[in-house]
Amino acid sequence: MHRQSSFTDAVLNPDRAAPGGLSDGFGGPVGKRFDVYRNNVVVSLTEALETGFPVLRKLVGDAFFKAMAGVFVRAHPPTSPRLQLYGQRLPGFLASFPPVAHLPYLPDIARLELGLRQSYHAADAAPLDVGGLDPDAMLALKPLVAPATLVVQSRYPIFAIWRANTDSAAPGPTGGAQDILITRPRFDPAPHLLPRGGVTLARLLKGRISLAEAMAATLAAEPEADISALLSLFIASGALTLERKDL
Amino acid sequence: MRDMSVPSSLPHAAGIGYKSRHYADLVADPGPVGWLEIHAENYMGDGGRPIAQLRALAERFPISVHGVGLSIGGDRPLDRDHLGRLRRLCDWLDPASFSEHLAWSTHDTGYLNDLLPLPYTDATLARVAAHIGQVQDVLGRRMLLENPSTYLAFDETTMEEVDFLSELARRTGCGLLLDINNVFVSATNQGTDARAYIDAFPLSQVGEVHLGGHDEDVDDTGRPLLIDSHGCAVVDPVWALYRYTIAQSGPRPTLIEWDTDVPAFATLRAEAARADAILSPVTA
Structure with missing residues (x-):
């Protein structure tokens, strides 16, 4: 069964179309109803990073941190449901993230x-x-x-x-x-x-x-x-x- | 092994989702709060304040362990390491209840930290039933499975959600966690009748009820699109649906869930008192 693979890909890639086989429940296209999941995933994981890296957030500013986190969570979602460990790959990500090369x-x-x-x-x-x-x-x-x-x-x-x-x-x-x-x-x-x-x-x-x-x-x-x-x-x-x- | 015949041993009273910022208030005066629910994944560290607080609270309150990351609906095997951590937590804490969601959250790419939806088919039923059986075997206790909030529909679905949950309970012996807000959200989003869902639900299997807040949006066609957020107070139509449910089911352990924009303890206590007032006349 490959449905969860294509669902995951579409959740993490906002430019990709929603997977097939879904509808709004009234016979119409799924449309922005799929975006609920995209939003939940990125917002909740961004909040986990905001909680975990308060000084980093202060150094780069709230708006930049949120945008940076959006890129990071899509590229490196957690490998475990224990979010207290989330962000192990953030130092490596920052080291090669061009917008912060001067920091x-x-x-x-x-x-x-x-x-x-x-x-x-x-x-x-x-x-x-x-x-x-x-x-x-x-x-x-x-x-x-x-x-x-x-x-x-x-x-x-x-x-x-x-x-x-x-x-x-x-x-x-x-x-x-x-x-x-x-x-x-x-x-x-x-x-x-x-x-x-x-x-x-x-x-x-x-x-x-x-x-x-x-x-x-x-x-x-x-x-x-x-x-x-x-x-x-x-x-x-x-x-x-x-x-x-x-x- | 505990008595597998009762869905949970939580008291038939109101509980709240535990947040560490409420620790001092809870210990000083819990008011009508008769039990606490924790998210399992927050208590899988080796020590420190979270574990110490949980140990202290468990001496005063019955505890419900609510998992959010097991991915019971996942199309790949359950994460044995995670299941092992759940067992260690349940072994030392010996909670009054363990529950998880009818959803998936982990795939090859990683853990997505959201409760993702499932089509209701025979294949899904067989897979979820096998996973529930595995969880109950490893934990040595009966679990409760929670109904989801739904935002979309799968073309391949062949069963009603209520029938799907009933059949899971029948096959695995698991109990059910009935989230009244999720029922209201899903019924609104799918244009169905929330009371008909309650009428069809196997209420005798319900070991716990959840109440929480949701956000309001609209879809592309202008139809209401409610989003389960646990970030605000329970709305009146959900209280009405709760009253309707309890009148049929009798009293059930009832949780106030508030996970984002968490308010002062007094606000949660007031919500718990409101649930308690609906439970009490039934108890008396």
Whole structure:
């Protein structure tokens, strides 16, 4: 049965005629009654993107975002009914979408917003609590990176751009490359500016080695890293955990 | 396995579609709201606030899980991963009801996030019945199937929608979810009699009723074209059709659906109270 293929094609391509075998129910052509589906699909998926990428939308403006989303949803409809995951292909789409070629940081902003959403829905885990531990005991711990912790790397100042568009009191973005650590101590993901060596430390900690080993290896790779500041950031922001609590 | 003889174990009271922005209001004073419905696909993450809120609400309210993405009418096999996620949700939540739509939404190209229509033929009947059987086997529970809003007609259709749904219920043992707004929308759009549809509907199989708002448009010939939107209040003719239905069926768990332009909780509570007033004289 091929009816649903031709129906899908016609829904996603407004220039194509409605499929055959349909009518208005009164013996006449289906006409704009078919457009109800075309409209529902594009409007509902556009709304899903508007919800998922608020900073991106603010950066390009509502009207441009809607038009861009219309192109994207027709080219890349969701692959799953879980719309919370929708937009994985948006960074790649933006990177090759000529109208935004002059805004090369947009794909990384989209990746940051995808990361925040992924973190929001990730499994719960109690943040590592080092209170009461002496330094040797703390450094011997072999914590896990919490399921809601993510790193987003960029050649652009995406942390400053994100802050300037979410906090009106924040300064305007300046400077070059910025990496971001996303953590979610309880329910609300937060991005943190990740200083030099942070990406390396996060990668090493995924290997479930002790904090002492991870710090030493980070310093070996990046001698200029401020390792104690990095470790404080990872612990204070709730990036690490000792236990994973899955559903 | 639960008792498969009752269409659902929701209370015969008014419920609302749950929106996270109403969490604090609901916990403080639910008023006549006796149960909640959630969209299954919004609670398939691993954790975080959505799951925590749902766990807390499930301790206070009976929950109905309403799927919007299973594509039960699809002409290809059901997505086993998605079915597995539904089973995990139903296993930990143990909802009072699970329901889905007589529609399709996924094809090779992807998931279209709309409830797309089906021709009512023997071939469609066989395919949908097989899919419902598979869902009920995997979930280990009886499901409810919802009647759609229709905007157009298929030349190949050979059966009335009511007969199609009745036969599905008979073949699979599934219950039915009767969306009164969808009945009104479809009857208006197709120029048929909404009360005749209710008269012919197998009301004994109805485990839940939906009420929602629609938008008004006209087609190319100037005929009314109503569009199911869940974005405004239930209109008076739909309330009248609801009263007509309940007088025949007896009380049924009744949901107020409001999914876009979501209002303050007080507005939903007032709609729920209106449904409750129609249900209560029947209950008493």
